[in-house]
Amino acid sequence: MRRKNYRQIVRMSILHIFFISICFLALIPILYTFSVSISAKNDFLNADFTLIPSEVSLANYKAVLFDNPFISWLTNSLLLSVFTVLLSLVFSVPCAYAFSRYRFRGRKGILYTLLMLNAFPAILSMSAIYRILRLLGLLNSFSGLVLIYTGTMVIFGIWNLKGYFDTIPLEIEEAAKIDGASDFQLVCKVIMPLAKPSVIVTSVLVLIYVWSEYIYVVTFVNSTEKYTLAAGLYSLQATEYTRNWPLFSSASLLVAIPVLIIFFVIQRHMVSGLTAGSIK
Amino acid sequence: MKKKAIPYFYSMPALLVILLIVVMPILYTLYISMTNMNIYHWFDFEFVGLQNYGKALFTIDSGFWISLLRTVLWTVANIIAQLVIAFFIAVLLNVKGLKWKGLYKTLLMFPWAMPGYVSILVWKMGIYNTEYGLLNQWLKKMNWDTVNWLSSDLIAFCSCTILNLWLALPFMIMVIDGGLQSIDKSYYESATIEGAGFFKKLQTITIPLLRPVIAPMVIMTVFTTFKQFDIIYLLTQQNGSKTGADIHTILTYAYEKASVTNNYGYSSAVSIIIFIILLLFSLISIKDLKEEGR
The missing domain is CATH 1.10.3720.10 (MetI-like)
Incomplete structure (x- = not known):
């Protein structure tokens, strides 16, 4: 019984890892767009991809609006x-x-x-x-x-x-x-x-x-x-x-x-x- | 009002709009397809019979057949990939005891909820762009050579396919997920008692019962995939910013003949041929879309 429980946990963890990566794949274009849109510096050019920009600003939104x-x-x-x-x-x-x-x-x-x-x-x-x-x-x-x-x-x-x-x-x-x-x-x-x-x-x-x-x-x-x-x-x-x-x-x-x-x-x-x- | 006239009266306004915006353009296209209307004969075009059709169908280098072939390839590849991946994900979503299913489903729906053309432009600028696109940034980071994702035929075709999958998978997952949930759970229970394994159940219960349920949506997706214009046009063929990849589908091909080279007669002939192909396909598949008689 215990063994079965253990196997169940492993199975579920694999499943969750799978779904988290799938969701990440689905969201990454949107997340990346969002992160670029609120970044203050144009640091998107120096190949340091981070989802959280080093400096946040709404200047881009202001300019668009x-x-x-x-x-x-x-x-x-x-x-x-x-x-x-x-x-x-x-x-x-x-x-x-x-x-x-x-x-x-x-x-x-x-x-x-x-x-x-x-x-x-x-x-x-x-x-x-x-x-x-x-x-x-x-x-x-x-x-x-x-x-x-x-x-x-x-x-x-x-x-x-x-x-x-x-x-x-x-x-x-x-x-x-x-x-x-x-x-x-x-x-x-x-x-x-x-x-x-x-x-x-x-x-x-x-x-x-x-x-x-x-x-x-x-x-x-x-x-x-x-x-x-x-x-x-x-x-x-x-x-x-x-x-x-x-x-x-x-x-x-x-x-x-x-x-x-x-x-x-x-x-x-x-x-x-x-x-x-x-x-x- | 006479009772017999009532339904006609109710449907008249809608049918008139359809007549004006849908039927008339088709008839007009049919008419133009038999003329030589183009940039040199803008007003003084004359009737040339089936010449344009002949040019499309029998001139080897017209580009018609290769675009048609590419469109069929595009449709088949996309539908198969969509069905397989969506089925796989939907089955996993329905694994007994999976927590956070609702959350995963909501997150997976995002690509469907974005307005399509915004996503396409975002992918063009943010993912595939040669300088600051995400893919090339990653490649640079790993000190690999960057790739021009949209400029050579094969890579551009694959890039477009990936984007189409990203856009279309959520809908397919939801449809298959809905279908899976409509299957009576007791079938599985009795199959388990009889000792059927996972794949056996898939083969004898899930797939046969799922097929009729998802068929209309799959047929609809075949149509939208065949008629997909925005992805290929916006990614590679935009006026003034062509990327160099020649991956015209039959639709962007017809559009370009009309709006870029202004060869209206020829473009109309191609449009009518596309129409006939899709009509034949609907006639074949209509038995699946049959309304239930009451």
């Missing part, structure tokens, strides 16, 4: 994200509800067509979308970007929400229906609260997409003042910051932190909200 249009990039990112998330939900919730609860001609056909459309890499639509936006007079405008982002993410929204709606038993709705509730009331008062994990995850993934999208912004928007954080960071690394890794590291962490926070807040919904529809 105030020497660049960082605040207006942040505002732009927030505006675009919020509007895209709202618009995506307004479009995809009723659509997902229709596909989940109604049986109509062309339902299956449309559902599969949507899936098929996803096979076309969005990035290759660039020049076509450019022409469409020009036609609509939406070049160099936020409305144009919101439209593109919504169009790109709505298919995902429909499929993800529909999958979750399907798992909500019809009986729950029947009761409300007998009480004379309209579809609109049903969706708002019954379906949405029950589908919360999926609605949250859908919104967050749309938000992260908008937060990380740079190609459309860089291509369609022509003044850096109107850039988003992603586009701003992209333009920074492509130019002056290439020589200034400490500044760049603090800028990239500032961009990443909001997403990190949101992600870990909703983390427990993440897998269930994403997979309820597809995993049975």
Whole structure:
């Protein structure tokens, strides 16, 4: 018995050593970025890698925040994200509800067509979308970007929400229906609260997409003042910051932190909200 | 309103946006792919039939086939590595009696939680950079020669693969971990009673039961890996800061033909071919994504 205990302890220790090293590998790029961003000296060049810098300072953060249009990039990112998330939900919730609860001609056909459309890499639509936006007079405008982002993410929204709606038993709705509730009331008062994990995850993934999208912004928007954080960071690394890794590291962490926070807040919904529809 | 019209009414706004932003560009690309639109024929382009397709498919040095081959290699290598490593880690996470499992899982999720393009740029600047990247700093410390991680084809391809693994593994680990937890523990108990060892259980219980559960997510990952653009583009092909490695995947290849050499007709033809390849793949795999009939 004693021998077994001893073996168990050794096994567990090996396992813990394994996991600690794996976690270290996963975190090292982030830790290193963080350490460079708060180091006062540019001592990252003399090959003495330490995770704790010899002198701590927030000068890099200050420089990023105030020497660049960082605040207006942040505002732009927030505006675009919020509007895209709202618009995506307004479009995809009723659509997902229709596909989940109604049986109509062309339902299956449309559902599969949507899936098929996803096979076309969005990035290759660039020049076509450019022409469409020009036609609509939406070049160099936020409305144009919101439209593109919504169009790109709505298919995902429909499929993800529909999958979750399907798992909500019809009986729950029947009761409300007998009480004379309209579809609109049903969706708002019954379906949405029950589908919360999926609605949250859908919104967050749309938000992260908008937060990380740079190609459309860089291509369609022509003044850096109107850039988003992603586009701003992209333009920074492509130019002056290439020589200034400490500044760049603090800028990239500032961009990443909001997403990190949101992600870990909703983390427990993440897998269930994403997979309820597809995993049975 | 007529009852029959209701679902169409509900889905109309979403479908219209999709029509405008997704369907129209595809149709437009299809149309342009049959013209000679390029920098010399910006407005006066004319219909040339299937000439662009012929150029992509039958000209040996067009670069199309090699990029396609590279993309397939990239996808296969990444998916296999992801599945094997993620499975291994997830199984170990589920070892009975492991403490701090939640903490390890949270820490392992960080790469997934970072916005992808930030991570890619951070890796480019902080890990792979020739002067102050972490890897070369370590090499210098050990008095070894430094390496240009992104400039020769093979090394750059491996660097991109490592980064993709770093980015994609957390999701795969969570999916497989979720799948493992959905397996009824009593199967293992009865297998233990019958004297089955660890590998026997893996082979007869874990893998067969896990497969249907993780299949949709794996298929999804195949798509995102095949369509991965940011890693290769940002690490090696950025406009104005190319590193010299020629590791175009089919996607960066098509993008470059459009945005750098402005050969729109040709690029559109390549886009449509990519679309057809991915469509065929979805048709093959659609039975796994089938919705449950109710």
